[in-house]
Amino acid sequence: MxxxxxxxxxxxxxxxxxxxxxxxxxxxxxxxxxxxxxxxxxxxxxxxxxxxxxxxxxxxxxxxxxxxxxxxxxxxxxxxxxxxxxxxxxxxxxxxxxxxxxxxxxxxxxxxxxxxxxxxxxxxxxxxRFILTHNYTGYPLIRQARQMVADGALGDLRVVQAEYPQDWLAEEVHNKQADWRTDPNRSGAGGCIGDIGTHAYNLACFVTGLRAESVASDLDAFVPGRRVDDNVHVMLRFGGGVKGMLWASQVAVGNENALRLRVYGTKGGLEWGQENPNVMRFTRFGEPTRTLTRGGAGASEANIRVTRTPPGHPEGYLEGFANIYSEAAAIVANARDGTPLPEGLHAPGIEDGLDGMRFIAACIASSRADGAWTRLG
Amino acid sequence: MxxxxxxxxxxxxxxxxxxxxxxxxxxxxxxxxxxxxxxxxxxxxxxxxxxxxxxxxxxxxxxxxxxxxxxxxxxxxxxxxxxxxxxxxxxxxxxxxxxxxxxxxxxxxxxxxxxxxxxxxxxxxxxxRFILTHNYTGYPLIRQARQMVADGALGDLRVVQAEYPQDWLAEEVHNKQADWRTDPNRSGAGGCIGDIGTHAYNLACFVTGLRAESVASDLDAFVPGRRVDDNVHVMLRFGGGVKGMLWASQVAVGNENALRLRVYGTKGGLEWGQENPNVMRFTRFGEPTRTLTRGGAGASEANIRVTRTPPGHPEGYLEGFANIYSEAAAIVANARDGTPLPEGLHAPGIEDGLDGMRFIAACIASSRADGAWTRLG
Amino acid sequence: MxxxxxxxxxxxxxxxxxxxxxxxxxxxxxxxxxxxxxxxxxxxxxxxxxxxxxxxxxxxxxxxxxxxxxxxxxxxxxxxxxxxxxxxxxxxxxxxxxxxxxxxxxxxxxxxxxxxxxxxxxxxxxxxRFILTHNYTGYPLIRQARQMVADGALGDLRVVQAEYPQDWLAEEVHNKQADWRTDPNRSGAGGCIGDIGTHAYNLACFVTGLRAESVASDLDAFVPGRRVDDNVHVMLRFGGGVKGMLWASQVAVGNENALRLRVYGTKGGLEWGQENPNVMRFTRFGEPTRTLTRGGAGASEANIRVTRTPPGHPEGYLEGFANIYSEAAAIVANARDGTPLPEGLHAPGIEDGLDGMRFIAACIASSRADGAWTRLG
Amino acid sequence: MxxxxxxxxxxxxxxxxxxxxxxxxxxxxxxxxxxxxxxxxxxxxxxxxxxxxxxxxxxxxxxxxxxxxxxxxxxxxxxxxxxxxxxxxxxxxxxxxxxxxxxxxxxxxxxxxxxxxxxxxxxxxxxxRFILTHNYTGYPLIRQARQMVADGALGDLRVVQAEYPQDWLAEEVHNKQADWRTDPNRSGAGGCIGDIGTHAYNLACFVTGLRAESVASDLDAFVPGRRVDDNVHVMLRFGGGVKGMLWASQVAVGNENALRLRVYGTKGGLEWGQENPNVMRFTRFGEPTRTLTRGGAGASEANIRVTRTPPGHPEGYLEGFANIYSEAAAIVANARDGTPLPEGLHAPGIEDGLDGMRFIAACIASSRADGAWTRLG
Missing domain, CATH: 3.40.50.720 (NAD(P)-binding Rossmann-like Domain)
Structure with missing residues (x-):
């Protein structure tokens, strides 16, 4: 190519x-x-x-x-x-x-x-073509998690716990990054819910293959004078009776970018955190927890496909992001001249973007309606 | 004595x-x-x-x-x-x-x-005298956490995250322990919410010194045929605008007794988990996270008072439980013959019990009312 | 009884x-x-x-x-x-x-x-009867480790890494505990090597079922004026070509009682640390690492036999020590009136004590001989 | 540029x-x-x-x-x-x-x-110019560790513990990577000691600013038929009375690339591991351990200088390696046209390479001489 x-x-x-x-x-x-x-x-x-x-x-x-x-x-x-x-x-x-x-x-x-x-x-x-950089979907172990869920390794899903705490906006801050993110004219009506809540939500959807049907939420702007939310609590109802919680915060002191996903089904459970993204805990019910690694023993094809270095040599945020760019390259090359798409390719697109917008809107609406369960779009 | x-x-x-x-x-x-x-x-x-x-x-x-x-x-x-x-x-x-x-x-x-x-x-x-064995309040670092919050080390509180996942009831199980806990005639109307949800709630209250004013909840019985809830999602509103989430589950595969509490305020944050209860992470905003240990450097009086062994020699569940029994001994001796109560004594009592019952009732009521915010008692 | x-x-x-x-x-x-x-x-x-x-x-x-x-x-x-x-x-x-x-x-x-x-x-x-309180052999997962090694789960052993760092003597300290431990008239010729080096050595022997044949060591007294060693480096040769290293220190700032054992064989590896003794990592070559827990999924009989509380409710130092006392009770009752010994009983005794003394003597002798390989006893 | x-x-x-x-x-x-x-x-x-x-x-x-x-x-x-x-x-x-x-x-x-x-x-x-890619010196927290040691944050150094366990050669393996690394004609007389032992040694030297004066070692080839060492135990004597141990292994089942460095001085201690390289534990004697992060609170100039993403967005092996290439670019540009060298630049060079060769030779010689202390070069 x-x-x-x-x-x-x-x-x-x-x-x-x-x-x-x-x-x-x-x-x-x-x-x-x-x-x-x-x-x-x-x-x-x-x-x-x-x-x-x-x-x-x-x-x-x-x-x-x-x-x-x-x-x-x-x-x-x-x-x-x-x-x-x-x-x-x-x-x-x-x-x-x-x-x-x-x-x-x-x-x-x-x-x-x-x-x-x-x-x-x-x-x-x-x-x-349109690719939306929900970059966390580029992590190799997240690819494996999706594959495992799809393959039934967790059985029928029951519970999803997603969270994304940060602390950089715990006080009033002024810089290029903070300014637009806390200005509703530039960020939109959602602050934390749009900036990082959507990442946590998208990740949960990517791994489970589900979309939320409705949400009940409680959004706060804790820092005095802040015009958009900086802490969000959400309960979720996915399709098929799967239930979830999502917490995103920009005021959780002691957290940098502690995005974390936990998924539980009838047969197994998975836990992954992006601050140390090269390991994922997987438990089959009744067996000891296994630590799966990026590219290591137990790595699936979906994991290995987007891996560059041997296990134990950590890949990080930039490599995960690069995977989205490499997927995008394949998609664009395919559109340009028919270069065949590689098997296993995934890239978030316009549907993910629209679903994220619906998620933001529903969370804001639910919070304004005192937490009433609100359908997405 | x-x-x-x-x-x-x-x-x-x-x-x-x-x-x-x-x-x-x-x-x-x-x-x-x-x-x-x-x-x-x-x-x-x-x-x-x-x-x-x-x-x-x-x-x-x-x-x-x-x-x-x-x-x-x-x-x-x-x-x-x-x-x-x-x-x-x-x-x-x-x-x-x-x-x-x-x-x-x-x-x-x-x-x-x-x-x-x-x-x-x-x-x-x-x-x-009446002592209720909410034993997790006996852990030395939980005592320190309470003292730190009271002393203002976290500033004004904002967010509380409490969770207690287990997996022992992920399938239908029959034994003496499981039978009465899943029988509403013996456990009461709440299953998971009463058995472990109250522990997580009590711990959050103990450390923060707050009580929930209202809850919005979503309770499920995931295992077919189960007559009480086995997974509970709760959003909380404490006094003073403090917000919280609580998750308790008996079907979260891969979790044994992973009770965890995180508390965040304007100046700092705390994280503690009972499966390795001898460490607690504390962050002052803008400073590196410190790992406080049971009895170690940085241990407060409230921590040391209920500690038996040198730091690094782990104390566990039974020692925390024993602290409740030793507090109870002091209380009973005081009632018997006026033996002076030691400074720093704490033991959960009838008020904690009543508040726990109000919490259970409100969570069940809210869930039945499709998650409507419901006041405690 | x-x-x-x-x-x-x-x-x-x-x-x-x-x-x-x-x-x-x-x-x-x-x-x-x-x-x-x-x-x-x-x-x-x-x-x-x-x-x-x-x-x-x-x-x-x-x-x-x-x-x-x-x-x-x-x-x-x-x-x-x-x-x-x-x-x-x-x-x-x-x-x-x-x-x-x-x-x-x-x-x-x-x-x-x-x-x-x-x-x-x-x-x-x-x-x-004579029971020596090498208490770390009382931890349930250490019992399981010994059983796993004996059962061949690791294959033929190759490498043993044992360490026990502390920091409480990093400076000159005077109190009842420190005084006798740093006084050769009361502690013996070995300081750190006798106080905690023997614990690490005994643990390695207990789990592997081996004894060291010879050692090469480098002992230091880093704190000015200290009359016994406070940091010890040891290379070990066990029987059967198994090699090891042992580090014990009382001056390793940031360590409380970080006793740790790692054992590797042709088929598997084990890692355990006493500061969080309720988990042990076990890897079969070519498979993901499993986290075994005290009493949890994958717990062996030897583990469960000396366990009191459900998995996830941590037991600690005192419970491990109590296991030695309960073994001692069985031994003494047996000696007294023939009460049958329970299956799986283990308690360190005079032979462990003598081997520990030989270990101390050999380490001191080797260090004085500039690290020459020195046979035990 | x-x-x-x-x-x-x-x-x-x-x-x-x-x-x-x-x-x-x-x-x-x-x-x-x-x-x-x-x-x-x-x-x-x-x-x-x-x-x-x-x-x-x-x-x-x-x-x-x-x-x-x-x-x-x-x-x-x-x-x-x-x-x-x-x-x-x-x-x-x-x-x-x-x-x-x-x-x-x-x-x-x-x-x-x-x-x-x-x-x-x-x-x-x-x-x-000659740059040797001892890439682990490119990790931001390793840069900070070096700066902290140089600035006296640890006081006078006493003890260094370096280790680099892997398991990929635990059995006989044949592929392009394994073949030349186990062939003395291509790898040199050292196997594990040259391939990864030098990395651990170089890292210890980089952070401490010291060189080993002599070593006592015990090298093994555990896998039958292997012609070079696959597990090495080394005791070290650095200048100024600083003592160390180094373990490198290609047969430690359960380890991927678990390079780890621990340094202890009179006033403080540091611990870092490359599999999760974005955190480093630092303890001042008598204070709680602090977790320093790449680019986060407490990050030094030397850390921030080689950092690309916000704290909590993990950088890994490739980014550390890239730091060496960027240092090399500055060095080459400087040689080419006098472009000024940036402040804080570090890149391993010919002296590190020669010292590594002396380290390999001394370890092999010492092991052949039954562990006799052997001077480097």
Whole structure:
């Protein structure tokens, strides 16, 4: 497979997630970053381009200009990564899709349901590919967990416990990252629920193969003056009588990015945490707990397929993220020239994005309705 | 302090918790077991008495006989331990209290609110002492956690996460322990919520010094044919705007007795789990997490007061339980002859029991009302 | 089995290990402490006796007096626990054995090889029982480990890693515990090697069923002015080509009582640490690591036999120690009246003590000979 | 800084470490792989080149050809990565250095002391840079550990415990990786000691700033027919009276790549393990243990300098390895055009390589001399 050409919208100086996307795109050597509208300020965009080795004529002052310019080039980009704040996903996504360019987009899908629908409509009408970077689905052991659930290793599912505690917003904080995430005009109506609650929810869905039917929630903004939620408690009802709880917090002092998933069925249970993602605990009822490792004894095909180093040599967040970029490369190459899709490929897409939006909306609605069970979409 | 004389109701052959109470009573050498109605079958009661070194004339065929007999003796028991199934707490408790004998009772307080009220009334009218064995409050680091919260080490509290997963009832099981716990006539209307949910709830209250004002819950009986809940999801609202979640389960495959408590405030966070109870993680916001140990560097007075061995020599469940029995000994000795109460003494009592009953009732009511927020009592 | 009568030499006010022995003897209700020479100062001995509920006429001013007095009584003690500093083991042990009284003795066996031989001779000539409290052999998972090795679950053994780091003597310290342990006249020529190195060594031998044939060692006294070693590095050669390393330290800052054992064979490996003794990691080559628990799924008979509480309710140091006392009770009862010994009984005895003395001597000799491989005894 | 051009010797199909070097070189976007002699078989070399996107005219059939060819090009490589088996380090290293091309070389330095000296002589005479990929020194917390030791946070050092257990060679295995590592003609006289023992030793030296003065060792080849050691026990004497132990094993069943370092001084202790490299335990004597994290609260400048993602988003083996490549880029850029070296830069070099060779030789010699203390070099 020849290398693919990537453009980026957002991710200029001071951004966090743009740099992550760039490393993720580099790790497996399948993408070259060749164009960008790194900032809404053209000067800053050009400065970032220079730093990143992007040619000056492909350092654009706006995403509109970039979509047009790249679509017109013979050697135009194969896909664009959109790494702007939530409220700035829809416009560029629609522009690039409409221009015939595949889109890799950060999560959540958008700041509002209306924006989300616009993207979905553009995906449908354009026939272009859309990959949403719910990056935690790229961890090898999460792939194995999904496979194990699908294969029945846990029996019939009963209970799902998902949580994502952080503490970086436990006090009033001002920096580029914090500012937009706590501003409802940029993040959308959900704060914590959108930023990390959706990650926990998506992970639970990915592993179980289920979607929540309804939620009952209690959202709080603990830090005085905060305009969006920073701690969320959710009870979930999945299909088939499966029950769940989800806790996400930005004020849980002592937690960095302690995303954790636990799934229990009639025959077995699984536990995994992303801060040490190379191990997963699996128990068959009545047997000792086994520690499965990334690539080690007991690793499944789905695990090994997205693994680079021997077991015991830890892979982390960037490698998991890189797996999404490598899946995206396969998808884009397939769309471009029919390169066959590898077996076992998974990448979150527009449906995951829409479901996440429904999840956010339902949680907010339920909390406002004093916790009444609220259906998703 | 001279040794105290203990009697026991229940705890005959095949029982689990009776043996635990007896070891707990022995560890610090403050109690001698001298009388018992170990079974409702007089023959079995006598056989157990013989095994336990209890004199034949104090092996009673019924608790009524025992309450009468012991009250009449010059050398009668100082206190009785009631270790029967839930529905058999009230009658003996009332009988002994009325006979002027202090009571140590297993939890939950009773099978029904009516029974609970009878006990409470007997405590009030008799003036006798009543200790409820919410044994997890006896762990040294839990004592320290309570002290730290009270001293403001966590700042103003915000979030409480309590959980108690087990897996021993993941399938249909029949044995003495399982049978009464899954029989609503013996356990009361709550299964998992009463048996272990109350432990998690009591622990959260003990450490935070708070009580829940209302709950929203979702209770399930996952095992086909089970007549009481075996998995419970609860959202909590404590006083002062503190929010919580509580999960208890008897079907979470891979968990033995994984009671865990996490408490977060404006300035700090605490995490503790009972399966390795000799460590507790404490984080002051913006500082590295510290691992506090039982009796080790950083141990508070409340921790050291109930510690027997040097740090690194683990104490466990029985030692924590023994701490309740030693507190009970101090309380009973104080009631008997005015022996001064030690500073720092804590023992769960009738109020904890009543609050636990209100918690069970509110959780059941909320779940039946489709998760509506329901006030306690 | 009727209760046995226990006496104690040492263990008066300010002692650590005496209190541990007393709790250990109480836990299973098989022993009553009825006599003692708790201090070499008769007044202090009587004061301790009063505190401990020992009758004044059995509070002796010296061990000689006690051995004589108890041997003469119809209701004399069945066994004596010797919990004095190392240099004070031999004289009382010989006195009681000679008086026909069984002995439970703290480790190491003695301060000098000569003393050790005197005890061994008295054991032989008296025909009395002698139990050495290498208490870590009482942990249920250590029993299981021994059984697994014996049953071949690890295949042919290759490598043993034992370590016991502490930090309480990292600086010059003065208290009752530290003083005698750092005084060669009371502890013997070995400091750390005798106090905790022997524990690690004994544990390795217990689990593997092997004895070291020779050692190469490097002993240090890091704290200025310290007259005995406080950090020991040892390479070991066991029988059958099995190799090992042993590290014991009293100056390893951050360690409380981090005794740890790892054993590897052709087919499997085991890892266990005493600070969280209720879990053990076991790996069959080519399979995921299993976490075995005390009493849980995968627990062997040898594990369950010495377990009191359900899995997940942690047992600790005192319960492990109590197992030694319960084994001792069975041994003494058997000697007294032929009560049959239970299947699976194990208790460290005089041979373990002598081997420990040989281990200490060989390590000291090797270190003095610049690490030359030195045979044990 | 503009991108640098990298060549590679070795690392063709079926190799493990070549792929690791390539990812490491890509992660921070500072290197482009543009040339290679990926195999000693020219056809295979070309096939690998094609897969890797290396132009056909820079796919060389031998390293000699490549050194010559690249030295002659205007746009020749800035540095070459040598990722062949140990016995094939010296010849290409000398060739490239002599041709004026900087070298990045896998460890250990060479298969024999003679080869090592040849490389060292070429480094000296050429004036070119030489970076040895002791990649574990690239972990952020290892950088912090070194800084903390240097800053005196541990006081005067006393004890170092290093270990590196694996189990992949517990049985006879045949594959490309295993074959050369167990063949003395290709790996050198040391097996386990050279392959992973040097990593553990180098890590201990890096963190402490010390070198071993002498060693006493016991090397074994446990697997029947194995011609090099697969388990090594070493006692160490560093400068200044610091003592250490080192265990490395390829037969410790249940271990993947469990490299671990523990360092203790008069005031503090540190513990770190590479399988979960984002946390490090640090204890100041008399205080609770703190858990330091990569980039988190308490992270030092040396830690943060080589960190990419927020704390709690784990970085792993590849990121640590990438740090070495980024340091190498800075070194090579500095050599090329005087680009200033960043503050805090560290990269293992020829001296580390020579010291590692002395360590291997001394361990082998000591083991042959029945463990006699043997000086390094």
């Amino acid at each position: 020849s290398r693919l050409k990537l453009g980026m919208v957002g991710g200029g100086q001071g951004a966090f997630i743009g740099a992550v996307h760039r490393i993720a795109a580099r790790i497996d050597g399948k993408w070259d970053l060749v164009a960008g509208a790194f900032s809404s300020d053209p000067e800053k965009s050009k400065a970032s381009a220079a730093e990143l080795g992007v040619a000056p004529d492909r350092a654009y002052g706006s995403f509109q200009e970039m979509a047009e310019g790249e679509a017109a080039r013979e050697d135009g980009i194969d896909a664009v990564a959109i790494v702007t704040p939530n409220h700035m996903h829809a416009a560029p996504a629609v522009a690039f899709l409409t221009a015939g360019i595949h889109v890799i987009c950060d999560k959540p899908l958008a700041a509002t349901p209306g924006q989300a629908d616009e993207i979905a409509e553009a995906v449908r009408s354009s026939g272009r | 001279s040794r105290l004389k203990l009697g026991m109701v229940g705890g005959g052959q095949g029982a689990f918790i009776g043996a635990v109470h007896r070891i707990a009573a022995r560890i610090d050498g403050k109690w001698d077991l001298v009388a018992g109605a170990f079974s409702s079958d007089p023959e079995k009661s006598k056989a157990s008495a013989a095994e336990l070194g209890v004199a034949p004339d104090r092996a009673y065929g019924s608790f009524q006989e025992m309450a009468e007999g012991e009250a009449a003796r010059e050398d009668g028991i100082d206190a009785v331990a009631i270790v029967t199934p839930n529905h058999m707490h009230a009658a003996p408790a009332v009988a002994f209290l009325t006979a002027g004998i202090h009571v140590i009772c297993d939890k939950p307080l009773a099978a029904t609110p009516g029974q609970a009220d009878e006990i409470a009334e007997a405590v009030r009218s008799s003036g006798r | 009727s209760r046995l009568k226990l006496g104690m030499v040492g263990g008066g006010q300010g002692a650590f290990i005496g209190a541990v022995h007393r709790i250990a003897a109480r836990i299973d209700g098989k022993w009553d402490l009825v006599a003692g020479a708790f201090s070499s100062d008769p007044e202090k001995s009587k004061a301790s006796a009063a505190e401990l509920g020992v009758a004044p006429d059995r509070a002796y001013g010296s061990f000689q007096e006690m051995a004589e007095g108890e041997a003469a009584r119809e209701d004399g003690i069945d066994a004596v626990a010797i919990v004095t500093p190392n240099h004070m083991h031999a004289a009382p042990a010989v006195a009681f054995l000679t008086a026909g009284i069984h002995v439970i003795c703290d480790k190491p066996l003695a301060a000098t090889p000569g003393q050790a031989d005197e005890i061994a001779e008295a054991v032989r000539s008296s025909g009395r | 503009s991108r640098l051009k990298l060549g590679m010797v070795g690392g063709g199909q079926g190799a493990f470490i070549g792929a690791v070097h390539r990812i490491a070189a890509r992660i921070d976007g500072k290197w482009d792989l543009v040339a290679g002699a990926f195999s000693s078989d020219p056809e295979k070399s070309k096939a690998s080149a094609a897969e890797l996107g290396v132009a056909p005219d820079r796919a060389y059939g031998s390293f000699q050809e490549m050194a010559e060819g690249e030295a002659a090009r205007e746009d020749g490589i800035d540095a070459v990565a040598i990722v062949t088996p140990n016995h094939m380090h010296a010849a290409p290293a000398v060739a490239f250095l002599t041709a004026g091309i900087h070298v990045i070389c896998d460890k250990p330095l060479a298969a024999t002391p003679g080869q090592a000296d040849e490389i060292a002589e070429a480094v000296r005479s050429s004036g070119r």
